[in-house]
Amino acid sequence: MTHPYKSVPVRSSEITPKEAYLSRRDFIKAAGFIAGSAALAACAPEVAENTGGTPAVDRPAFTDELGDVANTFEEITNYNNYYEFSTNKEAVASLAKNFNPSPWTLEVGGMVNNPQTFGIEDLLKLFPQEERIYRLRCVEAWSMVIPWNGFPLASLLKMVEPTSAAEYVRFETVYRPEEMKGQGSPFYPWPYQEGLRIDEAMNDLTLLATGLYGEMMPTQNGAPIRLVVPWKYGFKSIKSIVKIELTDQRPQTLWSTVAPNEYGFYANVNPNVDHPRWSQASERRIGELSRRETLMFNGYGEQVAALYDGMDLSLHY
Numbered sequence: 001m002t003h004p005y006k007s008v009p010v011r012s013s014e015i016t017p018k019e020a021y022l023s024r025r026d027f028i029k030a031a032g033f034i035a036g037s038a039a040l041a042a043c044a045p046e047v048a049e050n051t052g053g054t055p056a057v058d059r060p061a062f063t064d065e066l067g068d069v070a071n072t073f074e075e076i077t078n079y080n081n082y083y084e085f086s087t088n089k090e091a092v093a094s095l096a097k098n099f100n101p102s103p104w105t106l107e108v109g110g111m112v113n114n115p116q117t118f119g120i121e122d123l124l125k126l127f128p129q130e131e132r133i134y135r136l137r138c139v140e141a142w143s144m145v146i147p148w149n150g151f152p153l154a155s156l157l158k159m160v161e162p163t164s165a166a167e168y169v170r171f172e173t174v175y176r177p178e179e180m181k182g183q184g185s186p187f188y189p190w191p192y193q194e195g196l197r198i199d200e201a202m203n204d205l206t207l208l209a210t211g212l213y214g215e216m217m218p219t220q221n222g223a224p225i226r227l228v229v230p231w232k233y234g235f236k237s238i239k240s241i242v243k244i245e246l247t248d249q250r251p252q253t254l255w256s257t258v259a260p261n262e263y264g265f266y267a268n269v270n271p272n273v274d275h276p277r278w279s280q281a282s283e284r285r286i287g288e289l290s291r292r293e294t295l296m297f298n299g300y301g302e303q304v305a306a307l308y309d310g311m312d313l314s315l316h317y
């Protein structure tokens with residue numbers, strides 16, 4: 001099913017079937033780079049500009065604002081973290097095949113003047129769907145570039161009118177142990193929960209994603225609606241959300257409950273603060289051979305660094 005997105009604020013690309021574009025590897029070959037070399041990172045933006053005048057099929061239309069080329073649909077949908085289905089990233093896609101995301105309702109409440117329950121089709125109608133090409137940096141030190149479709153979380157929050165007492169936003173994934181066998185695991189406190197400070201939630205980068213590559217969200221990526229917070233480690237970007245609650249208490253999160261010394265509440269991407277068990281200085285971009293340096297705030301510092309003025313980011317990991 002194709003996706004009803006309308007505006008394209010990040011980088012123009014016509015609504016063209018993904019097959020019409022060169023794959024990431026073809027592009028790297030065509031551009032004459034040795035796959036995965038540091039030269040690619042340095043040169044990609046220039047290449048994207050130089051080819052700007054040529055027809056869509058000859059240029060990498062799906063690039064982010066740094067010129068990084070989007071991962072293929074196949075890569076994005078076959079290497080997933082979704083513990084409700086499996087802890088094996090390559091097994092998630094097949095295990096999520098029969099998950100049925102419709103009908104679906106999203107309940108938005110808590111400290112708001114106007115609590116509401118939305119059907120997924122209401123959300124698609126109420127909020128113009130945009131395309132946002134974001135880097136996703138997993139705390140496990142791999143990354144991808146993903147062309148999401150969706151709308152700013154801020155638009156939804158404004159509609160329900162948070163009260164002045166609301167300081168945090170709590171998110172909850174669906175609980176369906178019959179369909180999601182991973183939810184039978186006693187090692188995790190289901191349902192998956194996440195949280196943001198309200199100013200983080202209101203930042204324009206924070207997206208409620210309903211699709212990718214112009215298609216409805218694949219089940220393995222969090223159908224029908226998931227959060228995307230691109231300057232934070234991937235585990236903050238909670239999938240298949242059924243509940244959003246405004247609160248004055250900092251929410252419990254699944255990962256900070258399981259391993260508080262490894263996964264904090266903020267979880268901002270930070271190459272200077274290592275995970276207790278591995279370095280966060282570099283990452284493996286799926287589809288590339290050599291590692292690239294990890295960027296502070298995953299490269300989104302201009303938009304978000306001010307949110308953390310005066311905070312010691314080495315303590316608030």
Ligand SMILES: Nc1nc2c(c(=O)[nH]1)N[C@H]1C(S)=C(S)[C@@H](COP(=O)(O)O)O[C@H]1N2
Pocket residue numbers: 076079080081082083084136137138139173192220221222233234235236237238239240
């Ligand atoms: N409900 C839920 N959301 C989740 C996860 C999960 O296991 N369950 N994994 C997280 C992690 S660790 C990452 S890296 C991203 C992966 O998103 P992707 O599979 O769409 O690339 O989803 C995040 N959201």
Ligand SMILES: [Mo]
Pocket residue numbers: 081137138139140233234235
């Ligand atoms: Mo992750």
